[in-house]
Amino acid sequence: MKKTSMLAAAVAVSIAVPAFAQTYPTKPITMVVPFAAGGPTDIIARIVAEPMSRTLGRQIVIENVAGAGGTTGITRASVAAPDGYTIMMGHMGTHGAAPALYLKLKYDPARDFAPVGLAAETPIIIVASKTHPANDLKEFIAWARAEGDKANHAHAGVGSVSHSTGILLDSILGTRPTLIPYTGTGPALNDMMSGQVDYMTDQIVNLVSQINAGTIKAFAIATRVRSAALPGLPTTREAGLDNYEVSAWNAIFAPKGTPPEIVAVLNDALVKALDDPDARKRLDELGAVVPDATGRTPAALQKLVESEVARWKTVLTQATATAKP
């Protein structure tokens, strides 16, 4: 099954490529990363862009355009010329939660883009301060329900992955803790290490070293399978919380109207990049999960975007976290 679809993809590419192979790309490609350099999305973009550049024979230049939870950069890139020379690294926030958070959003994640492919998913982990009374997820859930608004739930700022996924957790648990907003994972972690706040959720990339060092406690990872980076950490399902499965995914998009032949060339380069041993090793170290062959197609990404937009709309509107104009 896998083989056939890959074969089909290969055939599709080989049919499409001749017309464009000589013409695209003829100059460097700009990849807009809508976050500051050094963050999780930027790191994944850079790891993937390097082998992609080799396949394409032209450099992919990363342009960091940060602001408004990533929507500034995506807005700008969405109106770029659809010639394949401007692409972008979108993620769970910009192409999933954003419509629920920013009412004046100038793009529609499902309609205004030509999806290229999913690059990586970074699982979400539920963590708490080292001194937290609970020792596993079950105890934590009991604690959260008993504490009510006495519980201090930290997040990295409205619109961040940590915020959306944290609200999802609270809504599944049916708890209404006191939310403590921070401006990034770093400061939130710092206050959690010193016990000022109780718990938070965030991407594995941001937490793995602290968990390994024992400065914070981890209860569960919100994926179907355990992560190789933290083999001792149970999944939410194993720990007894069935419906909390969420990850911060990163995916490449091109502006709407980009010719399908160009998208195919880009997708082919992405697929090759994800199989590149060095890139794969780096992504594994981060705890990022590389999609399998069926998850790498533009169509799969389109489906993911649609389901994510719907999911976050429900979760975030219920939590009345909407940023009104």
Place this chain on the structure above:
Amino acid sequence: MDLFSNLAIGFGVAFTAQNLLLCFTGCMIGTLVGVLPGVGPVATIAMLLPLTFGLDPTGALIMLAGIYYGAQYGGSTTAILVNIPGEATSVVTTLDGHQMARQGRAGAALGIAALGSFFAGCVATLFIAAMGQPLTRLAQLFGPAEYFSLMIMGLVFSTVLARGSIFKAGLMVLLGLMFATVGTDLETGQERMTLGIPRLSDGIDFAPLAMGIFGFAEIIRNLESPEARDVLHDRIGRLLPSWDDIRQSAPAVLRGTLIGGLLGILPGNGAVLGPFASYAMEKKLAKDPSRFGRGAIEGVAGPESANNAGAQTAFIPLLTLGIPPNAVMALMVGAMTIHGVIPGPQVMTKNPELFWGMIASMWIGNAMLVIINMPLVGIWVKLLKVPYRLLFPAILVFCCIGIYSINNSVEDLYFTAFFAVVGYVLIKLGYEPAPLLLGFVLGKLMEEKLRQSLILSRGSFATFIDRPISAGLLAVAAIMLIVALLPSINRKREVAFQD
């Protein structure tokens, strides 16, 4: 002893031909970047990050760290020569540094800045090596309430920054605080005072504000009076600080190093307060405080040392906690992660070569920076001889390139132009921009920490007094404010400024 064997490992790593070369390259790039107004270390490190992919992690980080503290050295050059603070930490240097340049003592100011920074860098490096781990625990005593009280203390410094009326300085601080509230609300995500401009949803950036209000406004002001322009390039004076200068600055350097180093340890970007605190202290301790703001060399030496000490000790939260205290350090986290070293408490034990190699390279880098910078002083000072009709357009162009490079945004240039007009009006009305920038720099952190502590205390203000460190900081702030506002002292102050 552990420390020495560790340092031996470190110097073993740092003293390879490759790493020495990388350290030198980093320092050189950093110096140049620091000198170019606007092009900050964040943009440069982001741009150079891909170039380090081929290097081993230690070498890459040594180079990137070199860019960072090289830029701290270089930044003072622009602040002194053309009155443009490239970063929050060099705002204070403009006060007396630029006055010294106007009096033909640019060489002395640049020289003392370099020497003070070198001393501070060396001490701070030793400090990190010896005390990094235990100090981390101390830093963790600082929660939101403590940071808020620290920022309050910082704001009180503004009364000391003012060259003229305290009342006007206070107004400027408030304006700065107000500018800092523009942007998305921390808790609700609502946009505040953004006038519907999308670019403002993340608030006003420091660079456009500082460049506009300091640099561009200064240029407009210089252009309106042809005579004032000649002051700068007619009298260059001696290139290096005299023994008298050094003797006068030595205590300031010591105190600055201590204050800056301590504040730099705080994971919540305490380093930003360092130069302000040092300046306030020097002015309070000086026999004749009226010299400050008119080219007092201690006013350059202290803050510059504090700045550099803070820049180095800011590595402590990064290397020992894995918490980046500022944007540059956040970028270093990214750089480390890309190179397969995920920063955190385990870096020290898991990658001792990297940890100690970096620390050793900091010392080497500081030595290199003095060697790079001292001969450059002569060149920089000669720059002042360039006719203003050439120099001004060049400064403007570099500023614009720099501002654009920070976020690849043209709108930032419009903001800079807007703040240039604001700055010019303020100068004309006799309001000084330094307290405004202090208010702006502290404002964001202050609001964030105030709201966090109040949410944590469920609305009780008692949290600021119940926590001993916070109460202590507030007490110091209150004493400083009373001293500054006491009518008798105040009168003396007014007199001092009227002569």
